[in-house]
Amino acid sequence: MTNTRILRWLLPLLYFIVATMPASAASLQVRPVLVDVTAPGASSILTLSNTGAETVNAQVRVFKWTQKNGKDRLTPTRDVVASPPFVKMKPGRTYNLRIIRVSKKPVNGEEAYRLLVDQLPDVKPKGKTTVKFNIRYSIPVFFSQANASRPSLSWTYANSGKGFVLTARNSGGRRMRIANLRLKSGTGHSWTISKGLAGYALAGSTIKWRQKRRLKGANKGVRVFAKGDYGPISAKAQVR
CATH class of the missing domain: 2.60.40.10 (Immunoglobulins)
Incomplete structure (x- = not known):
């Protein structure tokens, strides 16, 4: 195997290692x-x-x-x-x-x-x-500002093609950091969107997560579970 072919084989692996290594390794x-x-x-x-x-x-x-x-x-x-x-x-x-x-x-x-x-x-x-x-x-x-209101999230679940879109709207005056985001349908089926940081819902803004598959039993209701800046999140999502 030539050096060029070896390098081509190693590069994807090296990129993966660097992308996943802890910040302390840099x-x-x-x-x-x-x-x-x-x-x-x-x-x-x-x-x-x-x-x-x-x-x-x-x-x-x-x-x-x-x-x-x-x-x-x-x-x-x-x-x-x-x-x-x-x-x-x-x-x-x-x-x-x-x-x-x-x-x-x-x-x-x-x-x-x-x-x-x-x-x-x-x-x-x-x-x-x-x-x-x-x-x-x-x-x-x-x-x-000193008296900015705390974040206030509302959730929406909507089927889209073969998948679905989860939307979080923050009507509060401060952002919300969202992690460990998962859903549970009314029939008990679960779907994990992120096991770590899922994103930020900025103040007065909307963030969406698009998924390629649908959540089974979503027509029976959807509940959102996550970790936020002020503790655990457990909220009902509006199903459209």
């Missing part, structure tokens, strides 16, 4: 993994660390995070900035990064952003056969 570390700032506060600190043996270059960008048609959407923004936008760290060093809301408009409810931290590729690779994987962190960033 040379670029970011802490905390979520930023939550309540007014009158307008800034926060993230700490970047280089735990590897080589110098790390990183780019930091901030995007407005909204949900449209039940899907996450990231758009460029000038309301929140990261300072500095580029970081160079020697091995074993840490760097404090500032996240600043520069908009002069008062926060209405809660604003959601995503901070993307990308490890930039080396300008001068050390070898032609070197395979190097760069890391990206996507950090949720929230700015909220």
Whole structure:
């Protein structure tokens, strides 16, 4: 078997290993993994660390995070900035990064952003056969007013083609982090959508999960079970 064929066979496996390895295995570390700032506060600190043996270059960008048609959407923004936008760290060093809301408009409810931290590729690779994987962190960033209301979710189940769509609408003033999401029909049949993080229902927004198969017995009723920011979720879904 030639070296090229071996590399082609190994690449998918290597991608899988890197995608599933814990964050601690990466040379670029970011802490905390979520930023939550309540007014009158307008800034926060993230700490970047280089735990590897080589110098790390990183780019930091901030995007407005909204949900449209039940899907996450990231758009460029000038309301929140990261300072500095580029970081160079020697091995074993840490760097404090500032996240600043520069908009002069008062926060209405809660604003959601995503901070993307990308490890930039080396300008001068050390070898032609070197395979190097760069890391990206996507950090949720929230700015909220002091009296923002708690999240309030309503659920809808609807058949779609051979599958179904589960919709969560958040009419509250703050987001809800949803994990371990599963359904149970009126006939006792279960369906697991996610055993870990399922997503965020942003304030005043809707998130959808599309599944390829239908839940048996859904016409007899559907109940939603999950883990949220304020404890376990157990709610009845409207069936359409």
